[in-house]
Amino acid sequence: MYVRTSEVRGDPAMLDEGLRLVREEIYPTVTAMDGCAGMSVLYDRDICRVVATTSWRSEDAMRASADAVRPLRERAERALGGTGGSEVHQWEVAVVHHDHPVPDGAWARLTWLTCDPGMIDHAIDLFRMAALPQIQEFDGFCGASLMVDRGAGRIVGTAAFDGLGGIEASRDMAADVRERIASEVDATVEGVEEMEVAFAHLHVPEMA
Structure with a gap:
């Protein structure tokens, strides 16, 4: 996908x-x-x-x-x-995990990173095996995804929560996970955004 x-x-x-x-x-x-x-x-x-x-x-x-x-x-x-x-980007979907459907009033945290293109596969493995098991334990977690641009060494990870409360409660823990992954692959965190979900109908199958 x-x-x-x-x-x-x-x-x-x-x-x-x-x-x-x-x-x-x-x-x-x-x-x-x-x-x-x-x-x-x-x-x-x-x-x-x-x-x-x-x-x-x-x-x-x-x-x-x-x-x-x-x-x-x-x-x-x-x-x-x-x-x-607009800024337009095209990505390969590397990891997707669904816990439950995203409800009305949901929020999401997006994390944008860049790294050496040769580290992309390692970053995917780390997200799948190290980051995702921790993120899915956060209160209110709905699902998460990781998308990559292999040629440019760009990565964006998204974690969705039932509401703003889950975003707020997980900030410190998410920062710890983010810093460990970035350090492991020598990535630069370009930005972190917390955004409301207008609607979520991507229909991307489980890829965890």
Whole structure:
């Protein structure tokens, strides 16, 4: 499985209407495309940052959809009041674990890292064998995933929780896990974000 992420910053006053457009119009259009498995959207209300992720059954399907998806992404940017364009990235799905469905009111923590491309497989193994068993014990844990860009040495890990309480309660423990993994693979932590889940319908199977 592969995913494409589109990261947009916009106008907080336009967030709700932008999310409505994405949910009601763009989501059904994208998921009807050949090879698309689903879509999820996370957002930070305070700064109107939105991360939309679409899942694809093959790398070929993801790349073939690029031209068709572009005008939809531009429409979402306008609806959200974005001015600087999206950051778009394509990823291989390396690990996915589902504990239970993501409920309304869920939150997620995203961790962005970079490392030597030669360390990607080691990072995947560490996440699967060392990090995931700890993360799934956190209160309110729903599921987690790890996505990689092997060529660029980029990694993004996501852990979803039933609500903000699970995010808050796990911050210190998550930081310890993050620091150990980053140290082991000599990775740089580029950012950590805590975001609300607008909807989560990626439909990526278990890959733990």
